[in-house]
Amino acid sequence: MKKALITGINGQDGAYLAKHLIDQGYKVIGADRRRVDSLSWRLKRLGVDDEVEHIYLDLLEFSNIFSVIRKHQPTEIYNLGAQSFVAASFDQPILTADIDAIGPLRILEAIRVIDPSIKFYQASTSEMFGLVTSSPQSEETAFYPRSPYGVAKLYAHWIVKNYRESYGIYACSGILFNHESPFRGLEFVTKKITNHVAKMHLGNKTPLVLGNLDAKRDWGFAADYIEGMHLMLQQEQADDYVLATGTSKSIREFVEMSFNFINKEVRWEGEGVNEKGFDAKTNEILVEVSKEFFRPAEVHELKGDYSKAQKELGWQPKTDLKKLVGLMMEYDIERQKEEVKLV
Ligand code: NAP
Ligand code: F7E
Numbered sequence: 408m409k410k411a412l413i414t415g416i417n418g419q420d421g422a423y424l425a426k427h428l429i430d431q432g433y434k435v436i437g438a439d440r441r442r443v444d445s446l447s448w449r450l451k452r453l454g455v456d457d458e459v460e461h462i463y464l465d466l467l468e469f470s471n472i473f474s475v476i477r478k479h480q481p482t483e484i485y486n487l488g489a490q491s492f493v494a495a496s497f498d499q500p501i502l503t504a505d506i507d508a509i510g511p512l513r514i515l516e517a518i519r520v521i522d523p524s525i526k527f528y529q530a531s532t533s534e535m536f537g538l539v540t541s542s543p544q545s546e547e548t549a550f551y552p553r554s555p556y557g558v559a560k561l562y563a564h565w566i567v568k569n570y571r572e573s574y575g576i577y578a579c580s581g582i583l584f585n586h587e588s589p590f591r592g593l594e595f596v597t598k599k600i601t602n603h604v605a606k607m608h609l610g611n612k613t614p615l616v617l618g619n620l621d622a623k624r625d626w627g628f629a630a631d632y633i634e635g636m637h638l639m640l641q642q643e644q645a646d647d648y649v650l651a652t653g654t655s656k657s658i659r660e661f662v663e664m665s666f667n668f669i670n671k672e673v674r675w676e677g678e679g680v681n682e683k684g685f686d687a688k689t690n691e692i693l694v695e696v697s698k699e700f701f702r703p704a705e706v707h708e709l710k711g712d713y714s715k716a717q718k719e720l721g722w723q724p725k726t727d728l729k730k731l732v733g734l735m736m737e738y739d740i741e742r743q744k745e746e747v748k749l750v
Pocket of ligand 1: 440487
């Protein structure tokens with residue numbers, strides 16, 4: 408039986424990947440750092456929490472990583488654990504580097520010593536392209552990270568390549584562009600938007616406050632992307648692959664699509680931090696801009712070229728942005744209704 412160890416099991420991707428692997432007959436060891444309370448609500452919502460063997464693993468602690476791998480002897484390790492919020496990496500750059508750059512190195516060292524036949528997946532990111540040098544971005548595009556998060560992930564990306572070339576370890580990096588879902592963490596812009604718009608739909612009058620509305624992202628659906636992660640570890644040779652949709656939309660457009668879902672049109676007025684979004688019919692203020700949510704250095708535009716993954720893995724995205732916004736809005740409206748019932 409194949410046995411997968413997933414770090415970051417309680418995050419968005421960890422939950423979807425666990426479900427996918429369990430459906431494929433895997434035994435899943437779900438690892439996350441220790442917390443006072445369990446945070447496995449995503450696994451519960453997907454109906455697989457009881458099938459996952461939960462263990463503690465902190466990417467900061469080598470002895471912990473080493474003994475977990477030696478004890479459980481997984482055939483595949485998916486390293487999804489990370490300090491994954493770009494904005495927070497400017498406040499905690501050293502912690503981010505320790506978890507996101509040295510964390511994967513700790514796992515690779517444990518694999519090298521314990522059993523180099525263990526296959527390894529590293530969650531690389533389009534944030535490594537940062538201030539892009541060409542568009543769309545593929546596996547061949549030069550990197551230019553713009554945050555401590557992007558720089559840390561770039562170290563991890565190269566150390567994966569290095570261990571593959573130096574020790575023959577089957578180690579892959581999936582260079583994934585932004586992928587979202589109803590289970591996205593609340594700080595990320597898509598979820599912040601759909602969650603707030605859902606609240607406004609149910610009567611909340613507080614405007615949604617955002618930062619840079621002009622940044623553009625290539626957004627896909629997380630459940631599609633984790634299938635690509637799994638495929639990367641099933642090839643004859645380990646390699647790195649971009650997963651993306653090949654389309655790019657602004658935060659402003661994502662806001663408009665979310666309000667459209669509740670039958671509201673947004674009319675924009677003003678510029679920069681003075682810009683506001685109004686309900687085109689009622690003139691109610693829907694959106695405001697605050698400096699608080701701008702970053703010291705911004706990634707202005709990302710758009711991925713997933714043709715290598717399509718050709719070699721047979722992978723392609725199945726969910727377009729309109730459908731994704733619909734899935735997130737439906738979920739958030741229902742969840743807000745449940746919370747209202749509890750009060
Ligand atoms: P996520 O929801 O933030 O999940 C990350 C998980 O890592 C969380 O459960 C977190 O636990 C855990 N973690 C944090 N610090 C840790 C530590 N020291 N030791 C062990 N676990 C730790 O992220 P995601 O969206 O599922 O993304 C999965 C991976 O893909 C991440 O590595 C991310 O950087 C990368 N990635 C994501 C995207 C995207 O668009 N989603 C795109 C490219 C790459 P806490 O809840 O306790 O913090
Ligand atoms: O920001 C802008 C912000 O935090 C997207 C992570 O999963 O994807 C994610 O990183 C854009 C940025 O995601 C707000 O300035 C405007 O340009 O949703 P985000 P991210 O930074 O792209 C990559 C691929 C990863 O690897 C990361 O782990 O939206 N923006 N206003 C805002 N962003 C946030 N969070 N909040 C705002 O109010």
